[in-house]
Amino acid sequence: MPTDDPVLLTRRDGAVLTLTLNRPQALNSFDGALHDALMAALKDAAADASVRCVVLTGAGRGFCAGQDLSDPAVAPGPQPRDIGALIESRYKPLALLLADFPVPLVAAVNGVAAGAGANLALNCDLVLAARSASFIQAFAKIGLVPDCGGTFHLPRLVGDARARALAMLALPVMAEQAASWGMIWQAIDDDALMPEAHAMAAHLATQPTHALVLTRKALRANGDLDAQLDLERDTQAEASRTPDHREGVRAFLEKRPPAFTGASS
Numbered sequence: 001m002p003t004d005d006p007v008l009l010t011r012r013d014g015a016v017l018t019l020t021l022n023r024p025q026a027l028n029s030f031d032g033a034l035h036d037a038l039m040a041a042l043k044d045a046a047a048d049a050s051v052r053c054v055v056l057t058g059a060g061r062g063f064c065a066g067q068d069l070s071d072p073a074v075a076p077g078p079q080p081r082d083i084g085a086l087i088e089s090r091y092k093p094l095a096l097l098l099a100d101f102p103v104p105l106v107a108a109v110n111g112v113a114a115g116a117g118a119n120l121a122l123n124c125d126l127v128l129a130a131r132s133a134s135f136i137q138a139f140a141k142i143g144l145v146p147d148c149g150g151t152f153h154l155p156r157l158v159g160d161a162r163a164r165a166l167a168m169l170a171l172p173v174m175a176e177q178a179a180s181w182g183m184i185w186q187a188i189d190d191d192a193l194m195p196e197a198h199a200m201a202a203h204l205a206t207q208p209t210h211a212l213v214l215t216r217k218a219l220r221a222n223g224d225l226d227a228q229l230d231l232e233r234d235t236q237a238e239a240s241r242t243p244d245h246r247e248g249v250r251a252f253l254e255k256r257p258p259a260f261t262g263a264s265s
């Protein structure tokens with residue numbers, strides 16, 4: 001149900017900017033308005049020298065459920081659709097902006113993080129999650145492949161074997177397990193999440209910002225994120241042309257298990 005509430009909330013505490021995805025009725029999944037608002041707010045923050053740390057979080061019981069599958073702009077019709085263009089215009093620029101962001105990024109994952117929502121968090125420098133939160137590479141459930149940098153970050157964070165299993169089985173990983181696997185920095189008691197995320201962001205905002213950003217760059221130097229995002233776009237475009245993708249989204253919207261055929265086109 002559409003509301004008049006802003007899809008993104010902003011809060012400033014000194015040098016810390018908190019951006020809260022605010023479509024709780026759809027677990028803060030991305031429609032066009034949220035994509036636009038988040039990119040605009042991040043670009044403004046990147047251009048504002050007084051912002052020295054950004055916290056990303058979600059309103060309600062979810063962090064972000066990835067692409068809004070009910071958005072009429074992307075809902076599958078009877079014909080195959082090619083979502084390579086959506087990846088190119090939305091998720092690739094978002095992942096690249098976060099990769100080169102001029103100040104540290106903290107994700108405060110307050111609840112379920114699924115699909116591109118999970119990978120939005122994994123693009124951040126430090127990921128804190130409420131103990132009740134979970135991370136799901138939900139793509140296989142709708143006949144897609146991980147995007148928004150997931151195929152770049154996930155194997156680096158948890159290793160190839162776990163990355164393959166998480167992406168192919170689309171199983172939820174609870175925050176504590178995610179921390180013990182090195183997917184995130186810390187699992188935190190639910191009611192302590194935001195105070196701890198803000199305390200960490202306030203500390204980071206007093207640190208040598210440019211050196212921290214150069215540290216991120218150096219730690220990621222042995223991988224070509226840009227090329228991997230192009231590969232995600234192309235594989236996602238191919239996956240999105242399959243009948244299984246259309247069936248997966250239909251099944252999600254109709255709240256029933258999908259009946260996949262395995263066909264490639």
Ligand code: T3D
Nearest residue numbers: 025026027029065066067068069070074083114115116138
């Ligand atoms: O165009 C493209 O598709 C390209 C996209 C690329 C990037 C992607 O992110 S693809 C992956 C998209 N996301 C998903 O596949 C996740 C879909 N959601 C889920 O699997 C489940 O909702 C969760 C595992 C995240 C949470 O499950 P649960 O049981 O806690 O909650 P729920 O009942 O499923 O969801 C609560 C509501 O949010 C529900 O609406 P309702 O019935 O209360 O009116 C549900 O429909 C809505 N919702 C959840 N996720 C989405 C969504 N609505 C639209 N899009 C969503 N992604």
